[in-house]
Amino acid sequence: MTFYKKSFIYFSMLLLLVLSTVAFADFEEDDYFFNLDSVKVVDISGSIANLIWDGFADEAIVTVVPEDGSDESREVPIEFINLVAQRLEIKNLKPETKYIVTFSIGEQSVNKEFKTKSMKITRGPYLGMVTTNSVIVSWGAPDPIDGVTISVWPKEKPELKTSYIFEPQRISLGDYDYKVTLENLEPYKRYCYQVNLPHGTTKVYEFITAPKDKKQNFVFNVYGDTQWKNTHLQVARAMAEQDDVSFLLHAGDVVDQPNPDRWQDFFSAGLEMIAQTPLYPINGNHDLHNPEFRKYFALPGDDYWYSFDYGSIHVIALDVMSALKKDSPQYQWLIKDLEESKEMPWTVVFMHYPIYSGYAPLSNEPRNELQRDLVPVFEKYGVNIVFSGHEHQYDHYSYNEVHYIITGGGGSAALYPCPNEWNAPYHYMRVEVSPEKLVVKGIKTNGEIVEEFIITK
Numbered sequence: 001m002t003f004y005k006k007s008f009i010y011f012s013m014l015l016l017l018v019l020s021t022v023a024f025a026d027f028e029e030d031d032y033f034f035n036l037d038s039v040k041v042v043d044i045s046g047s048i049a050n051l052i053w054d055g056f057a058d059e060a061i062v063t064v065v066p067e068d069g070s071d072e073s074r075e076v077p078i079e080f081i082n083l084v085a086q087r088l089e090i091k092n093l094k095p096e097t098k099y100i101v102t103f104s105i106g107e108q109s110v111n112k113e114f115k116t117k118s119m120k121i122t123r124g125p126y127l128g129m130v131t132t133n134s135v136i137v138s139w140g141a142p143d144p145i146d147g148v149t150i151s152v153w154p155k156e157k158p159e160l161k162t163s164y165i166f167e168p169q170r171i172s173l174g175d176y177d178y179k180v181t182l183e184n185l186e187p188y189k190r191y192c193y194q195v196n197l198p199h200g201t202t203k204v205y206e207f208i209t210a211p212k213d214k215k216q217n218f219v220f221n222v223y224g225d226t227q228w229k230n231t232h233l234q235v236a237r238a239m240a241e242q243d244d245v246s247f248l249l250h251a252g253d254v255v256d257q258p259n260p261d262r263w264q265d266f267f268s269a270g271l272e273m274i275a276q277t278p279l280y281p282i283n284g285n286h287d288l289h290n291p292e293f294r295k296y297f298a299l300p301g302d303d304y305w306y307s308f309d310y311g312s313i314h315v316i317a318l319d320v321m322s323a324l325k326k327d328s329p330q331y332q333w334l335i336k337d338l339e340e341s342k343e344m345p346w347t348v349v350f351m352h353y354p355i356y357s358g359y360a361p362l363s364n365e366p367r368n369e370l371q372r373d374l375v376p377v378f379e380k381y382g383v384n385i386v387f388s389g390h391e392h393q394y395d396h397y398s399y400n401e402v403h404y405i406i407t408g409g410g411g412s413a414a415l416y417p418c419p420n421e422w423n424a425p426y427h428y429m430r431v432e433v434s435p436e437k438l439v440v441k442g443i444k445t446n447g448e449i450v451e452e453f454i455i456t457k
Contacts, residue, residue: 039103041112043174045142046095046119050173051076051088051103051112060105064090067098067113076101095119095199118199119145123267125195125202126274128179128298129308130247132187132210135278136298138179139195140267144168145176152182152193155206163196171295175260179298187212205275208246214312214345215435219244221277222350222429223410224251224389227286229265231426232411238445239428240272247310248277251389251407252284252320252352258292269411280308282317284352284389285364289321305330307337312435314344318351318374320366325373338381345435345457349378350387356397356404358420365390378402384438384455387429394424394442394450403455405429407442424450 038054051062058078065073076090093099098115123140130136137150145168153161166178185191188211195202211218221239226232239245255262267274281297283289283304293304300306304319316337322330341347353365355374361367378386379400389408397404407429414425424444432439436457442450 036103036108036110039110039112041101041114044114044116045174046117047091047093047143047145048174049090049093049099049101049114049116051086051090051101053086053103055086057086057103057105060103062088062090062101062103064093064099064101066094067100070097117142119143119197121195121197121202122264123296124271124275125150125193125205126267126271127207127276127278129280129300130207130210130278130310132212133185134181134183135185135191135207135209136179136181137193137195138177138296138298140171140178140296141168141176142174143176144170145197147198148178149196150180150182150193151196152185152191154186155190155192158192166195171292177295185209188216188218203275206243207276207278208244210246211311216311217432217434218246218311219430219432220247220249220310220313221245222249222251222387222405222407222431223427224352224387225253225284225392225408225412226250226266226270226410227253227256227262227412229269229411232266233269234445235409235411235426235428236270236273238443238447240276242430245277245430248273248279249315249317249348249350249387250279250281250410251350251387252282253286253389253408253412254281254284254293256286256412258286258288258290263292263296280315280317282350282352283319283321285321287321303330303333305333307341309341309344311433312345313433314341314347316347316349318349320351320353320370324366325369331373334377338377338383342381346433346438347381347383348385348387348431349383352388353390354388354395354404354406355386356399357391357395357406359391375399375402385431385440392425393420394422394427395420396422396442396451396453403440403453405440405442422450 035054040052041049043050062076063073093116095116095118101112103110121139125139128136148166149163151161151163164180168176168178171177189209192204192206194204255266300308307316355370385403387405391406392408392412395406409427427442427444430441438455441452
């Protein structure tokens with residue numbers, strides 16, 4: 001390359017640099033970009049709407065007013081500024097009301113019309129941890145609704161009605177969680193409750209508190225893998241026809257994917273069951289340790305694994321999505337928990353991956369490791385039964401007086417490895433507890449008994 005060609009290239013590059021510097025120097029804050037056509041109203045609920053746009057708009061003025069003139073126009077302050085894809089939350093709106101929002105910046109202005117939705121519960125109500133004298137009631141909504149109460153009373157004595165106030169807590173955009181602990185209840189007694197909104201009430205639901213002693217007979221249910229809404233609905237309705245179930249264990253894969261639509265599918269399909277039966281779920285491989293899991297469900301402890309006592313049963317929830325090998329924190333916790341509870345008459349474990357199965361494990365299923373590390377522990381401490389899911393079917397194995405049940409028939413697709421000899425892709429487990437025995441039944445949605453067996457002392 002000649003000297004002149006090199007000089008020309010260097011001169012051109014220098015000129016471009018100078019011009020770009022001058023252009024940047026001439027840019028003033030007022031010369032920002034703003035796209036008026038990008039203004040939209042999105043994510044509308046009963047009391048909140050969100051305004052979005054593209055570009056710089058830190059000097060914009062936003063006002064909102066009911067279309068019918070029932071209230072004065074008010075300004076909505078812009079509190080958070082980014083370069084693009086701005087979002088402004090307009091709060092304290094009236095439900096089922098038409099509004100006009102005006103977005104003005106400089107000489108530019110645009111009006112957008114929208115209508116708020118009705119105030120409603122979109123998740124629940126449903127029950128969490130239950131004790132001899134308390135239970136946790138939860139529900140969710142897209143709005144922070146004021147003036148919501150819950151009433152609770154003994155079924156036989158409605159005159160003893162007590163009211164509690166809900167305090168909403170924001171989980172994410174358009175998702176508010178409401179939780180309250182109903183307290184001062186009596187052991188193993190049937191209660192009624194109802195959520196009272198400013199514009200109406202829910203159905204009246206019933207629940208049973210935990211017994212105080214180990215001699216009380218009671219019933220609990222187990223199921224898992226509830227990823228498909230319509231078939232989950234069938235299983236949940238079949239369980240809800242029982243009026244004597246004290247609590248419900250879920251063996252994982254509550255949802256197919258932990259996103260808002262799939263969570264909504266679970267809560268809407270399972271409503272009739274979980275509104276009247278305290279629910280204790282554990283993570284599956286589809287739940288992915290999603291943050292909503294611990295936010296939605298009221299569970300013992302702060303880890304993904306936990307345990308609790310109910311009457312004569314000690315229940316252990318193991319998280320197969322966390323390490324379970326020897327010397328892991330969960331394994332050490334398990335040994336300590338079993339040591340502390342070895343005087344309990346019955347011990348039940350539930351987890352997602354099966355320890356025994358008639359099918360070869362997939363590459364990501366730690367079945368061999370679970371057998372190696374957990375089976376000796378279960379046998380040493382006299383665990384009576386281990387429930388799991390993952391496979392969308394019913395199956396039963398028994399080794400050294402420990403029963404291993406696969407109950408992945410909560411509603412997910414009837415795919416591999418169905419069908420097997422039991423032919424029960426959709427089913428649930430019913431366990432009848434007494435001091436002398438456990439009567440365990442696998443039941444299809446049509447009421448047909450898949451299998452029934454008895455565990456005695």
